[in-house]
Amino acid sequence: MRQLAQYQDGRLELQDVPTPMPPPGGILVQTTCSVISPGTEKMKVEQARMSLLQKAKARPDQVKKVLDTARTLGWKSALEKVRNRLESPSPLGYSAAGIVIAVDELNTRFRIGDRVACGGAECAFHAEMIAVPDLLAAPVPEGVEDWQAAYTTLASISMQAVRQASVQLGDRVLVLGQGLVGLLATSLLRASGARVLVADYAETRLDTALTLGAERTVNPGQSSLPDAVRDWTGGDGVDAVLLCVGGRGNEAADTAITCLRDRGVMVIVGIYDAELSWKIAYMKDIQVRYSRSYGPGRYDPQYEWGGRDYPIGYVRWTENRNFDACLQLMKTGQLPLAPLTTRRAPFTDAVSVYDALMQPGNTDIGVILDYGNSAPLLPTIAPQTDLSGSSFGASSPDNSSFSPPSSLHVLGAGNFARTMLLPHLKGNLPLGTIVNATGLSARHVKEKFGFAQAEADAAEVFKHSGDALMIGTRHHLHAPLVLQGLAARQHIFVEKPLCLTREELTQIDTAMASTQGSLMVGFNRRFAPATVALKQHLAAIPGPKTLAYHVFAGPLAPDHWYANVEESGGRVLGEACHFFDYACHLLGRPVQVMAQSIGRPAFPDSVTAQIAFADGSSAQILYSAEGDQAYPKESFRLFASGFVAECENFQKLTLYRNRKRNAMAYTSKGHAEEMAAWLAFLKKGGDHPLAYPEARQSMVLTFAVLESLRQGGAVAV
Template sequence: MKQVVQNYKSGELALLDVPVPGCKPDGVLVRSAYSLISTGTELMKVSEAGMSMVGKARSRPDQVAKVMQSVATNGVPATYRKVMGKLDSYTPLGYSLCGVVEQVGAGIDDVKPGDLVACAGNEHALHAELNWVPKNLYAPVPAGLAPRHAAFGTVGSIAMQGVRRGEPQLGDVALVIGLGLIGQLVVQLLTASGVRVVGVDPDPARCELAERSGAAACGDPASAAVEAAVAELTEGHGVDQVYLAAGGGSNQPVELAAHLSRDRGRVVDIGKCSLDLPWNAYYEKELDVRFSRSYGPGRYDPAYELEGRDYPIGYVRWTERRNLACFLDLAARGRVDVEPLISHIAAFDDAVETYQGLKDGELKAVAVLFRYTEQTGETESEAPAVAVPEVKRGSGQVSATPRATKSPVRLAFVGAGNYATSMLLPHLAGREGVELSTVVTTTALSAANAKRKFGFADATTDLDAVLGDKSIDAVFVVTRHSSHADLTRRALLAGKSVFVEKPLALSDDELTGVLAAVEESGNDRLQVGFNRRFSPLLQEAKKRFGARSGPANLRYLVNAGRLQHGSWYLQQGAEGSRFVGEGGHFIDTASWLLGADPVSVYAVATSGNEDLQVVLRYPDGSTATISYVTNGAPGFPKETLDLVGDGKVLRLDDFVRASVHGPKRWVSSRLPKARDKGQNAELAAFVRAVRTGGPMPVPLESLVATTAATLAVQAGLACGAPVALTGAR
């Protein structure tokens, strides 16, 4: 079998062929599916191995002390031979993985061959194809939890033990210093515990990632914004706990901890940073300094780890194994989301190159996984697949009855936020043949404001009453992303025509639920707010481009920009990723221009999955590349598009100007115009379909295909391979 090893003397990294470990009693033999690189602990070890002997000695004074003691006891020659022999040997790397049980040793009855388990330990959960793992260092993976997510079990346990040492309580405010892998997990665990979190890290991308995971505010350690956020959240008292998840030799973390802690606050050291405590600062506040020892009670105890002697739960509630199982449970229930932390997935055969890229800084990452092809079933010739759900309309009564000529179409709005009030309602208020019947919001005042401003006949917080009102023809769902699928499903079952803002769904299960409502009710009267295909400028450009006889290539640059602090788009755990929320616009536009639905998706991303490159392949060989970036110049146009094929080029510049170059050249008016992204035309088409009973503006099959492709982007980022859209038209 293959295993990643390092020679600490020379610094050499290698992928060696080594014997398969035996399956001893009280443990299991596990074939790896994914193993996680700890970009903190492991890279520190890799970097130390590349130092000179003097550098190694300076970095490990504890080992130097042991050497000096050996010299005093055994003499210089014997000590030299012993030290050089130990240095000039291969040592393993890795301590967190997920795999499949291949063989069960005597005394094991909680798992069987074929079961999926998460494993821990720097001697047992190594970057290797097979590992023997004692029973207190593995835990079964809950149903539904992806193997790549379960591979985070060990580092999740480290973060969890650190949080337990801080003893947080509901309503506390905590400071997390260092937003690497452990720090990000600490933020999520604290947030899930009802604690408000302020994060500190010099890397803006990591700060933004932590805010998307629920942190109230994040910033550079030298930034006044961090101190201001702490003052605001604690009314000037200081944080209840500080979690030190930083590394390095700077003493800044412990000084900052003292400065921002409240009187008698707790400081928990999880990482490995300098701890030259400023005596006066810690004494005056009587700060409680605590250490968190790795995964939890049992760590470094041979009787627990190797002999399998558990600690009674009445005396030790949270052991290593119980922490591991608890973290897996939280991940399986969606209370912790590790997917945004995955920066890169590398084939295990590329392990040496991956470590070198991390060491050299070419690969910037929060978390990197090794994928073991044999267990994941992912090969170059057999791509992973995501099913595009089939649309079944059932045999029920379809709500498509034409309205009387003089009878207005009565609309209800669920939600009256910024997009509804700025981009939709202005086009509907006062429109002939439209009556704004009822606006539904969760707060009475926002409903009253919408009623006053746009002329709704009624305002309420009672959604059930609106869905039960037979006089209402159509319902607009313009709420936060997490509620779209459920509200759409309920409105369809109530027999209403539905206009839902993108996205239609945040998961495959939500999409399936919407289609189940279509099948149950026979009501397929659904439109998703993919408005760009309705833009008059883009419609004219497509007409001028004309028909195609061969495949085309489309490039779509989306200069999305940074989100403002506090934006609910940052609540990725609850509201989905930013691309899931917005990416459907661009996939729908590409598919409309190319005249088909995509058959595969390939996605790559920068660290933190902020900037994406999404490549879509279409049945006729056409391709579309969507570059979704957040770090561009604010003054550059948000959306630029080029379609190239059959000797022609269509160019769109941010819905202000367009041109077609080919046998005949066409350029839109150069007079400045407001950007028309198609909302008005889309709403007109929807209202017309509701009034006449005619087809919806976009076929439901196309809406489903676009949604499935958008969701497949996340699957593509996770597996690092093209994702086939099975069942695509």
Template sequence: MKQVLQNLKTGRISVEEVPRPLVRPGRVLVRNQYSVISTGTEGGTVKLGQMSLLGKARARPEQVRKVINVVRTEGLLTAYQAATRTLSMPIPMGYSCAGRVVEAGEGVGAFKPGDLVACGGGGMAVHAEYVLVPKNLCVRIPPDVDLRLAAFTTLGAIALQSLRVARVGLGDKVVVIGLGLVGLLTADLLAAAGCLTLGIDTDPGRVGLAEERGMGPALTRGVDNLKERVLAFSEGRGADAVIITASSDNNDPVALAGELARHKGRVVVVGRTEINAPRDTYLFKELELCTSLAYGPGTGDPAYEEKGLDYPAAYVRWTENRNMAAFLDQLSQGRLRTGSFITHELPLVEAARAYDVITGQSREPHIAVLLSYPETAASESGRVALKAPAASPRPTSGTVRIGVLGAGGFATNFMIPTLSGLKGVELAGIASATGVRAGALGRKYGFSYCASSPMEVIEDPDLDAVFILTRHDTHAAYAVEALRRGRHVFVEKPLAMTLSELDSVVDARRETGLQAMVGFNRPFAALSGRLREFVAGRAQPMAIHYLANVGYRPPEAWIHDPVQGGGVIVGEACHFIDYCLWLTGSEPVEVQAWAMAGDASGLIPEDNVQVHLRFADGSLATVAYLSCGDPSPGRERIEVLAEGGLAVLVDFRDLVLNREGKKKRHRLRVIPDKGYAAEVETFIRAIRGEDASSGLFDRQVLSMRTTLLAVESMRQGRPMRVAHDIASSGAGKRTP
């Protein structure tokens, strides 16, 4: 199918061929018929992409701070490479569309194939021939509403939510600052609600277009005598409410709104503008300053948008979905003039020209620009060829043909660049949920095809191995599917989220005799080898303290989701538990874990955990996984004490070895080496039969079993005997 994408590095808009989305539970697959380009949001995104690197940095200081943190912990080169890859990744454009339902996923009972629906959501209701949208962001279109107008539903819901925040009613005098598309929709809804409106914009052209389309009085900022005109409009009192839909990099709209509002009036900010209210104006007029977020309650809540959980109407009357439906009701009753705002309608293939219009490059007067999707035979394939097939489908002798599942940050920044640099490896297929990232990475690194369905890759008979880099809850199932189809598997941690899943992978690997590896990369790091040499040949037990200072993550982060992420112990601390098993070379006999006690400060107990391990050779290890500290000085610190020696390894870039009063230091000065390349090379050699990697997978499985028991220990509040409790406990059972 065709989709509009933007290259954030250059700002270029293009229409690319990408795989059709794969239907998933709770989602609705829709064949688009119309979509609306948002002049403000999308226009701003295009302009950002056209800026220089310095301009982008100034416009997005929060991203600069993230890069600085990466520089501190990972090194300048790693930070530069990650930033470059992020900028080169295409961005899906659009968030308001209308079309016909093709298929409804499991758990979607409200829609069936053939239904006409309006859709919303950034990254979901995009400019593409097919879109996959969560059920709470889809609304059925009344039969008497033109699909062209229904495509405005998301933008209309944004405007409608600002009215609800402003609490306006019949007869109120309302000023709208900013006469772009959302501003005009806001004024139109105000009129339908019985309010009197006056519009203000800095662009005389917009003011003229607004008046031509029957909005009512509109004034040009800096030309008309605003204060006097607003006082006359409001019978000398000032506006009951001022709604700001303008975009600005300063607080001028907020300052102006304060001057125009009446005593005890309300100011609502919708547009992206600096919110820095003049103290005296807002204080002495006792003004109420509010912000209006997107389409209404539910915005940004994964439980509502992604999982489909609704808010009871008795407590939250107007959610995103109900605001969208209310806008469609107004269209159905003929109370809005939305159709008069359409100045351009272009087919999807002319999307680049459409963006030239909204960014002003074509110098055409405009308000709303509509993209149409002609009823042609759009590609319904979930697979797109990226290069011509070779004359022989099988690679040359010794070449390992690889498929990749997942195109997230880890795949983008670490695994795929590592794979692309290996000799004797052919990158065949790559799959991701939307297909957009898979297509971008596939083109960049020379994959043969991209897909939206993981099974497209797993079932490829010409593959030798599959790299599974998807969300945690899919790892075990995909590994079993790939092994049973004769593919070697590399699985990013965790290998599984329950003991039953773990056993299913172990059984499949044993039955097939194929190679399997878990992405526990740290033992392969360059300085890890020197650390192990330091404790090699010991006759006494050792003590290990592993500090993972990971930094705070909000409760809604996907790693905390018990279904998708599995929590931080299963999802991340397994790395460090495995490292302790590798370093001691001994089997764990007991594990106990404690979570920090939570309080009202926002501390997440499960993000602050200590895991104690006791090994068969008498060694002890403590893994402290903590999010309550500052990660900028360093994220990982390993201290090892054995036979009169002390070793300290920091972030896998600085190792200090102390023994008998002598100190030896090893430091990587460019970038830390966490072992990704050596890990993958070991796996590829094992596939070729050059390296049996004896015992490696068995240790990794034992690490996962120990990790699952650590979770159970934390739940039960007691130590777990590894050999006994693996069989007898409920470790690894998912909680709802």
């Protein structure tokens, strides 16, 4: 299928990418129409065409992330991550309509052939096929054409803004800015019984606003907007202002507040970084509200991708209910869209359409891309791979003979795999299939690293018995995919954690007992040059040892996928397992652990674990989300007989022995060395670089830490 791709140098291309699979509980849609949002999407293209310096000034938050990465991984890794980001294509589009052509077995709302409106910048792309979760799709009623339904997501943004304004019948509302979202808001306000005054600098948009029901229009470049508002309201001021503009500063906000009545409401709808003048806002005692996208549920992965709807008695208008409401208004004619639609073009002309939108003086408002589909096509994709792990196949023959794999397949094409793992494998092993849910990413990785093919479904990969398999998906898929790979006698590398439950670990134990494949977990710190040097010194030092390992993980952003515990397992299981493994690597077999978290959260992100080992050694792992960014992310001290070692971010190792201090510098946290060790095993067999019992021991310790947190006491490992 074809999809519109944008590169960070501003290039736009129509690319052939793998057909996506319906997400769990979702649907696969053959797109018939999608809408280009000139405001948001033009901004994305403009930002992409900026120089690196301009990008840095526009996104200081991203610069900070690069600096943090450089501090913990070194500048080489940080720059490689930046390079990967810049050369990776990204999708465009977030409002579309089409016909359902495949339905996941967990979905009960939709059937093949249903017409649907779809939303979401994560899925409703400008593409011939889109894979959409249940609550980001809504059925299109009879009487609503596909081109109209394609506006649903954009209309829902405006509807949510109107709801945030708490508009009542007869209220007087000013809509500042008459771009696509502002014009839709004007139409919805009129449908709700409000009186509407609009302001914009473009006369053509003001004319369109009158067509949609605005009572009065003002061009601030030609006359005073506050004077017009005073005249229109008899000196009272408007009840609410919808600020549908972009940019930053205080000019638009101050104008809006000036136009408000005492205790009026200002709703910020667009990407506007408001700076409020304190005195004018304070004296009017105004309310400032932000309108977040399509409504409640937006950016909540449990709602959007987990399918967990909010009870209507508690949340009357969710984003999906806003979708339905907008479609109903389209059906009744109360939301006219023809006046907004200034251009319709075939999807095949998408690149030239964007080029036209970027030209100075372009006056387009709503732009429809038409895909030329009038009837659903039968999907030509295989059924989605069963990830239940309930069947592992027949027992394999003797495992003593080793045959090098003919090729490597990769599941998951995220930035970590592209930056930290695949560069060390390219050219060392034939690359077979790259699988990723996002077709653009799969195609990009295929072209960059030289994979034979790109797919969106993993089923094909497991047909290649005895091949090598790398798993870099989100954590909840690790164990199911490992089980399928072992059943296919594949040699597997899986990023940590190996699994999320003890039950999954037991299933993997069973599979490992009967497979001719192999399994390696991505505990890279074992392979870091600093670790190798330290282990060489420890080999000559008898007796128990003490390890104190401190990790400043930093606060977790609420929208980070790690915050979705069902996918990640939480930070202790999903990331702190690294450091429990490291303690095992240095000190041997753990026998008991006592863990404590800060406060009593359901899923802690800060934990201290005191671990006892069989030889009398002990380790304290302090993993904290609290701290200061100037402090190193990882540091540890190890005490032994006549010996002390200090390490910071695996870049600096200092050894104290015989009253002498020896400092050594390194540049790797072990990813390159880890891949080299795995490659050596894949080519020649022999001893595995990280035997399964060792990786399993680290996972058992991690589960014991979680059990200790639940019980509030020491737990045997």
